[in-house]
Amino acid sequence: MAQQQQQQIDPMQIPLPQLKQMHTQVGEDLDTFTSSFAQLKSVYAKYSDCSDSLGYITPKNKGKTLLVPLTSSLYVPGELSDAENVIMDVGTGYYVEKPVADAKDYYKRKMEYVKGNLDKLQETITERRKRLSDISDLINLRMQLMQREQAQAAQATA
Amino acid sequence: MSVAPQLEKEMAAFQNLQKDFSKVIQSRAQLESQLKENEMVAKEFELLKEDATVYKLIGPVLVKQDKPEATVNVKKRIEFISAEIKRLEGQIKDLNQKQEAKKEEVIKLQQTYQQQMAA
Numbered sequence: 001m002a003q004q005q006q007q008q009i010d011p012m013q014i015p016l017p018q019l020k021q022m023h024t025q026v027g028e029d030l031d032t033f034t035s036s037f038a039q040l041k042s043v044y045a046k047y048s049d050c051s052d053s054l055g056y057i058t059p060k061n062k063g064k065t066l067l068v069p070l071t072s073s074l075y076v077p078g079e080l081s082d083a084e085n086v087i088m089d090v091g092t093g094y095y096v097e098k099p100v101a102d103a104k105d106y107y108k109r110k111m112e113y114v115k116g117n118l119d120k121l122q123e124t125i126t127e128r129r130k131r132l133s134d135i136s137d138l139i140n141l142r143m144q145l146m147q148r149e150q151a152q153a154a155q156a157t158a
Numbered sequence: 159m160s161v162a163p164q165l166e167k168e169m170a171a172f173q174n175l176q177k178d179f180s181k182v183i184q185s186r187a188q189l190e191s192q193l194k195e196n197e198m199v200a201k202e203f204e205l206l207k208e209d210a211t212v213y214k215l216i217g218p219v220l221v222k223q224d225k226p227e228a229t230v231n232v233k234k235r236i237e238f239i240s241a242e243i244k245r246l247e248g249q250i251k252d253l254n255q256k257q258e259a260k261k262e263e264v265i266k267l268q269q270t271y272q273q274q275m276a277a
Contacts, residue, residue, distance in 0.1 A: 092195050092232070095214070096210060097210065
């Protein structure tokens with residue numbers, strides 16, 4: 001409840017419906033962030049796979065035969081004719097030819113970028129999670145208090 | 159006179175505004191991600207050597223393109239998307255105001271309605 005006091009509002013004075021609304025709002029935020037996190041993670045894995053694949057394109061492997069996937073289940077034999085350069089998708093329909101080392105560097109940069117975002121997102125998620133549980137605690141506390149008051153009121157009239 | 163039909167009408171108008179609002183917000187989010195992607199491509203082009211080979215995906219084929227031409231193209235796209243985002247921001251502001259005004263109207267009507275019901 002500590003961070004609610006920062007707003008200079010007594011947390012016990014916030015109307016319950018408003019608290020519940022806050023709870024849903026923060027819950028929704030959390031869901032969005034968690035799904036973004038999963039998405040970013042899969043992007044990171046994709047870059048990491050690309051980077052690993054580049055490891056096989058070495059001068060030593062030049063001229064070797066390989067299987068080229070046409071679909072996920074249909075392959076044709078091929079030959080690695082250029083072991084120095086690769087063409088990669090840099091986004092928005094543009095493809096760039098680069099030496100393997102540069103391509104590796106590209107993926108390294110991308111991975112660092114995504115990693116940075118992942119870390120930031122993780123922080124936000126942890127913070128939201130704490131806020132959500134704080135609000136839950138507050139709602140529960142208020143509910144208990146309300147019940148007790150009602151019980152007391154009932155006793156008083158009885 | 160009963161305010162019920164009027165209340166209904168204003169409610170519908172308010173809901174329409176809300177729908178428009180979320181639509182615009184969605185388009186803005188989409189444009190923003192496009193902008194980010196284009197910016198990343200532009201940054202990548204900057205790191206490229208002048209004589210680097212750049213291909214553009216047109217339909218299913220990759221077409222060779224000059225790097226300066228591609229760079230200009232991406233820059234133009236960034237400008238276009240930024241302008242579009244600015245336009246949408248204006249729309250968002252406008253819709254927000256309209257929404258607030260409508261909300262007040264609806265609340266007023268609701269109060270009148272409740273008073274009439276109570277009377």
